[in-house]
Each structure stands twice: as C-alpha cells, then as structure tokens.
Amino acid sequence: MPESGTATLGATETLLYHAYELTHAAVRPLRMQSDALRYACRSAFSPVAYTPVGKAVAAACEVFENVTRRYGKPEWGIDAVDIDGEAVAVEPRLVYGKLFCDLLHFKRDKPAVAGRKDPKVLIVAPLSGHYATLLRGTVKAMIPEHEVFVTDWRDARFMPLAYGRFDLDDFIDYVIDFIRFIGPDTHVIAVCQPSVPVLAAAAVMAEQRDPLQPASMTLIGGPIDTRRNPTAVNELAASRPLSWFEHTVISPVPFPCPGAMRRVYPGFVQLTGFMTMNMERHLDAHADLFRHLIEGDCDSVDQHQRFYEEYLSVMDLTAEFYLQTIDTVFQKHALPNGTMYHRGKPVDCRAIRNTALMTIEGELDDICGLGQTEAAHDLCPNIPAADHHHYVQEGVGHYGVFNGRRWRDEIQPRLKKMIRATGRRRRASSRLSGRLSGRLSGTA
Template identity: 45%
Template sequence: MLYLAYQAHSDLVEPAKSIARHSLELLGALAPGSWGHHASVPIMRNLSATYELVARAGLTHTRPDYRIPAVTVGNREVEVTEEAALTLPFGTLLHFKKDIDFEQPRVLVVAPLSGHFATLLRNTVRTLLADHDVYITDWHNARDVSLDAGRFGFDDYVSYIMQFLEKMGPGSHVVAVCQPCVQTLTAAAVMAAEGNPAQPASMTLMAGPVDVRVNPTKVNGLAQSKSIDWFERNLIARVPWRYPGGGRQVYPGFVQLFAFMSMNINRHYTAHQELHEHLRNGEYEKAQVIKTFYDEYFAVLDLTAEFYLETVKWVFQDALLPKGELTYRGQPVDLKAIRKTALLTVEGERDDICGLGQTAAAHDLCSSLRPHLKRHHMQVGVGHYGVFSGRRWEGQIYPLVRNMILSMD
C-alpha cells in the first residue's frame, strides 16, 4: 500500500505540474533567462517563479547524466566517453574512457546504494579523472529490474564488487564512499583469502560505517531504535505492476529521501524560498545552483528489500564485521587475510552521519597490514558530503588519495 499511495499522489499532482509547465511556455520563461517582454513586470516575474516551482515539484526515478564531457589531463583538455565495461542485472561497471594514449592507475569508485543514484558522486569522479582511469558502480533502480533477475542482498553487492574488480584486472584500486565501505572491506578480505589476483592494490574508505559502535550518531540511533521486523513491516513496499520490476519488494527511494529531508527540513524549505526569490529577481545563476543540487537530490532509486534489511541488521544493528561475526556465502570473513592491499581511511570532523572513528576502525581490524600500508586522515571543517565533494575534497583530501594510489601502482 505504501508504494501505491505514493504513486497515486504522484499521479494526482501531475496535471498541476503539466499546467505549470504549459503556463511557463506561454510566459516565455521555460528556459532560464528567457523572460521576454514580461521581465520588467513584477507580477509576471513572481507568477513565472511560482509556476517553475510547481513544475519542479516531485521526484524522478530516472538516473541523471554524469555530465562529464571532458577533463583536463596534464596541460590539455581531453574528451570523456561513458562505456559499460560489464552489465549485470542490478548494476553496471561504468567506465569513463578518456582520449589519451598512455595508461593511468585504474580506480573503481564504489558508490552507495542508499536511495540516490551513483551520479551523486559526480564531483568525486570528475576530480579523480585527471590522474586516473576511473570506473564506477552504476547501480540500477530496483523497480526497473524484473523479478526474473532474482534477489540482490548484501552478499550479492560484495560479489558485484569482486566481479567488477576482476573485469578491471589485477593492480586496480578501489575508493569506497560511505555505506559500501563495509562491503568493500568484505570483498577485499574474501579476495585476499582466496588469493584472487584481482584483489585491489589499495583501498580508500571514505566516511563509512565500519564500526557503528564508535561515536554513534543520530542515524545510528534511528537504526537501533526499532526491531528489524518493524523496518520490514513499515518501510518495505511492493513495486506497482506498471514498472518492469513489478511485484519486487523494495525499500523505496522516496522513503529514504523523506527521512533525510526530515532531519533538515528547515534548510530545504529555506532553499526553495531562496530559489523563488532568485527566479523572481532574475538572478538565474544563483537559481541554477539550487536547481542543479535538487535535480540530483530528488532523483531517487529503490533498493531491494533484502539488501536494505540485511544492511540495517548486519551493519547498523549487529555490527557483525567489527565483531568478527560477518559471513560471506556462509563462510567467515577474516579481515586479517588482507596483507597486500594498502589502506587509507578518511573522515570528516563535522560528519553527523558517520561519526569520527567509525571508518578509522578498519585499521585495527586489518591487523595483518604492515604500518607503512596504513594511513588515516581526519579532514577539519567538513561534514559527511564534504569528505568526497567540494573544495576541501579537491584541494586537501584528493591529493592524499592520489598519493596512496600512486605509491601502490
């Protein structure tokens, strides 16, 4: 009923959005900056701004573009094209291929599967591209995956990481952001124990919940405040039959988004007030910054029910990995098996999603790694997203990541 109620509401407001879009066209204001002869009439500017906010209301379930047509490599700009290196039912190994004639270190960016598309890491990828051959785990929307594809749980996520690394080949590096730090550690341990030649040369874990018992945050508290049965009863829904994944049980992306927004609802309300003001005043560049952010933020994808519930239970409630109790395909996961993969952990001083020390816990767990293969960095003045996006990521954190990869390549 949860998904059907959301879909009914979405269908109900669509006519209003359609009217707003047509009204914008009539006012000559659909394209940014194209106010025509109404630009000098305050009431028309105000009306156009209101119509645009109505037209933008609601969510999209389609992956945005990465919008990285070119990057600067050395002293020249080179073209970037996206190629699917390996496509599996629930995710694609996407390669950002550059027009260069020399090799760079291969890096797999492991994106979170937490309600948003991997395009949320656009800035992370763009920064890495200057010095690396970059791939990303481009996760698919579960509501678009047929029931014939079967289940996709925690172990399957780990398996995808290993398959992607095997496709990239020996000597590759991995950069995991947020939630998948646990799965990435698990994959590295399993590959090391098996002597897999594709085990990563280096592993960078950024703001991830390796051990949520350390300095727990409000997010950790919410995950532990209810039983896993409660999460299943109240947050899991069945995809409507109109979609390719009809009948599949999922944790809807819109539920995750609303949960995130409720934590900072005043900030989002203020941002849309500012957007209206910028549009009304003809401040298009300022308006575009806000619109670009929310175009990404309001693009949501659904998670399979099994992946969501297993992650909540195993990572956030039971902390199986740091306790030494996590298994993969029924076999114990031993982080001591990791002996060759260099480890860099990065945390943000003001991170209110993943507390200080939760990611750094990986160093004690990877006890077989020699000291010179370990490094930790705590970035002053940034919150969760500042660890992998923005000015401090580009200027202070990225050089450390680049140096770690270079030292092991």
C-alpha cells in the same frame, strides 16, 4: 493484538508505494496548470511578465514544478577533463554488465594519454538511494591521472522478479567480480555505504589468496563500526527491531513497472528521511530559489537546480539487500564483532596483508560519525604499518568528503599520493622478489 498489529503493518506496506504513485497522478493536472500559468507570466508578449506580480507568480510556479517533478536518472555530463593543460575528451563506456549493476570505464581520448600507465581505480558507488552520478565530482577529479571504473547500480524498480534476489552477499560478489575483471594492481575506493562490503570483499579475496587482491582500498565516510560516535541515522537503525523496517518501509513495486511485485525499499522513502533531518535547510534553499528567480540571478538558480536534480533523483533498493544491511551493519555490528559471514563462511579482516588501507572522514559528517570509518584499521592488524593511512577533513560534512572544493583541493591529492606510493612499493617489492627468486634458482 500482535496479529492485528501485523495485519495493519502489512496493509501499510502494501499501500505505501501505491499512495506515492496516486499522489503523483493527482498532482499532474496541477502541474499542467502551473506550467501554463508560468508560460503566460514569462512570455515576452505578455505585459504581466514585466510586473512584480508576474515575476512572483512565475517564480512560484517554477518552485512548484521543482518540488513536484519526478526526477529520472541524471546524465554523467563528463565529456572532457583537463590533462596537462589540455581538454581531453572522455566517454563513459559499459565494459561489464551484470543483472543489478553495470561497470563503466571512463575512457579517455587515446592520443592524449598514449604511453601513460596511470593506476587503475574502481570507484564503488553507494547503493543507498541515489544513482552513481552522485559521485560525478569524485569521478571527474580522478580521471585526469587514473583509469577510472565505476559501479553503476540499477534501480530495483525496473528489475523483473525473474532476475531473482540481490542481497549483501551478492554485493560483495559483484565487487570481487569487478576487481578480477579490471585485473592486477587495482585500487578500490568505496564511498559511504559500500565501505563494509568492500572491506569484506578484500578479506574474502585475501582468505582465498587471490592473486588479484586490490593494491589498495580507500574507505570514505563509511559505517564500519557505527557504535563509535553514533549519529541520528545510526540511532534510528538500532532503535527499531528489523521487523519494524520490514513492515514499515518495505513495499512492493506497483504495476506497470518492470519490477512490479518486487519488494523494495523505495528511494522516495530514503529521500524523505534525509530531507526531514535537514528540513529547515531545504525550505530555506527553496525560499532562496524563489527570490533568485524574481531577481533574475541565473547563476544562483542554476546552482540550485544542479544540486537538487541530483539530490532528488532516487532509486529503489531490493528489500533483502536493505534489510540485510540494516541487520548486519547497524544492528549486529557484525564486521567489527567478527561475526559477519559471506556465503556461510566467516569474514576475517585479519587475513588482509597485501592491500593498503586508507580511511577518510569529514569533521562535520552527520551520517557517519568521526571514528566509524577509522575503525577499519583496528580490524586489519596484519596490514604493514606503512600501508595504514587515515585523514580527517576539517569543515566538511558527509557530502563534502567526496564532492566539492575541499575534495578536489585537499582530499583527492592525498588519495592520489597514497595510490602512487602504494604502487611504487609494490613494484619495488616485486622486483626484489624477482631478484631473490633468480638468485635462489641460480644457486640451485
């Protein structure tokens, strides 16, 4: 019986991605017919376009196109930001490329920021199914007063097998490499999933007494200790053996994709899981879209389109990274238990002394429950008390803690204040150390 069950799971694993691709292929003729019908019902030369029936049919075709389209990687769409009341041009530039991730720098127009010494900030985007552009609002709010760098993770679907593995240890190495590349006094912000590897990276650098340890790290809605106030996502991850995830949701990328035969956790599986948790809300949103299209409410339609173009754009994760994350973070709780290893060496957060720590949580977060991110403070007892910061934003869920009005108006200003206060303390400490060193050398 066990062998038969394993064989069945293996077959499911192999067919998962292929079934998805076949479904897209099967729907393509229907999409073409729907597009033709939508055009006929919307054309200014068609009398049907001015009737209630024509408007309803066109709206239905538009909704069908939205839910069956394959969404690619979105554009950042950040061409300018407001700095001191002036629109300043911004250009995302690739400054450091690695096999599975690019480091982008949002370069601001030089004359507008000449002479300014804004803090350097590395925003580590989550590698959990969505593209880094999900953090567009996070990035845009930080650019006016910071030199912003962002990790732009690549879709495993397009990574050839020749590129090798990419797992949680590699993620930590990438974070360390990027911090070292940006240089001294870098402030790191981890949004959701990267909170664990970023904290581990800071611990590894502290253990090595790296002179380029980050000045501060901010963990936003991250699963540091999922035993605290567990959510439905946490309970699912803990309720199944690792073998279940390996055989049920891992699938090889089909031909002719560049990453063909690479075992991945497909982005569409992740998306299906998230949408199932709030299916009624998504159904209501598309029903509203249908109504707004009939009414000609362009603003509401545009708002819906912008959100879902980002939300439905997903990427694949390498199987080894996904499974190691499930095992380390959600099942063994290795970091809070003190049993996490990186490259065979223990990760000890007590080694962190010179990096300020800020944790941010959302009151209504149904992905990372309250207290899960705050647990990082207990793991870092040797950080000075003045460098411990925690904030809970009322009235927001997981997405609202790093995007939207509350993020811009209430969360980001607190984060900015912490970064600058940390910078001032470090500079004052450096000057004091310099004076003491000078006196001691003079005495000698």
